[in-house]
Amino acid sequence: MAGCRATLRRKRLKNLLQHKHRDYIELLGKKYPRIGLSKLAYLKMVYLTDSSGTDEMGWLGSVEVKEDAYYVIKDVFLFKQKVNSGSFLVDPADLAEFYLENSQTPEGIALVNSLCFICHVEPFGDVSFGSPHDRAIMERFRKNRKFFIQAIISKSRDVQFSIYNYEQGLSYRDVAWEIMENGDEELRKQIEKEVSSKVTHVKNINSKVICSKPTGRELTFMAGGD
Numbered sequence: 001m002a003g004c005r006a007t008l009r010r011k012r013l014k015n016l017l018q019h020k021h022r023d024y025i026e027l028l029g030k031k032y033p034r035i036g037l038s039k040l041a042y043l044k045m046v047y048l049t050d051s052s053g054t055d056e057m058g059w060l061g062s063v064e065v066k067e068d069a070y071y072v073i074k075d076v077f078l079f080k081q082k083v084n085s086g087s088f089l090v091d092p093a094d095l096a097e098f099y100l101e102n103s104q105t106p107e108g109i110a111l112v113n114s115l116c117f118i119c120h121v122e123p124f125g126d127v128s129f130g131s132p133h134d135r136a137i138m139e140r141f142r143k144n145r146k147f148f149i150q151a152i153i154s155k156s157r158d159v160q161f162s163i164y165n166y167e168q169g170l171s172y173r174d175v176a177w178e179i180m181e182n183g184d185e186e187l188r189k190q191i192e193k194e195v196s197s198k199v200t201h202v203k204n205i206n207s208k209v210i211c212s213k214p215t216g217r218e219l220t221f222m223a224g225g226d
């Protein structure tokens with residue numbers, strides 16, 4: 001019997017495992033794109049979302065591509081549309097009128113050509129990337145553009161950006177975004193001045209005494225000044 005068991009053990013095959021496959025793309029020599037929203041575009045998007053009520057609503061935006069795949073959304077523009085809780089619809093004549101109006105601005109046709117961003121508020125529906133709804137919107141607006149960006153704002157005001165790069169044949173899902181702040185040099189100088197007048201850098205601090213002991217006078221202010 002012992003010999004029989006040994007034979008069985010010898011015959012047991014050490015199987016090769018099937019590789020658990022998942023799709024993965026590495027961008028060789030390329031950076032994963034990111035999105036910067038100008039303060040103007042961001043605030044307009046906040047207010048447009050506030051004004052959309054409980055229905056869908058869409059708007060287009062102008063995009064400038066910087067180095068390192070940094071896509072700047074400079075401004076956004078509302079077009080005439082019909083909306084309900086499940087869709088937003090643009091009449092072709094209204095869209096033509098929208099492009100015509102924008103082509104007559106100082107930026108002109110360059111502005112129209114830079115309108116590579118479509119955003120819409122999705123109060124109830126499917127916000128998933130690559131859904132038929134998502135694809136239908138891209139086909140409606142992208143025309144012959146080399147890339148197009150779509151953002152969907154959910155009921156909870158969660159914003160998801162996707163970049164479709166038709167030249168590369170790639171789409172980037174849920175791209176990181178930030179609000180671009182140029183900063184205020186005056187304010188920076190003011191703060192630096194305040195810090196250097198109020199903050200002293202020393203070698204050792206007794207961590208048990210974070211503030212020095214109250215002497216009495218400041219307590220009247222701390223209590224509310226009476």
Ligand SMILES: [Zn+2]
Pocket residue numbers: 056086087088120121122125133
């Ligand atoms: Zn929608």
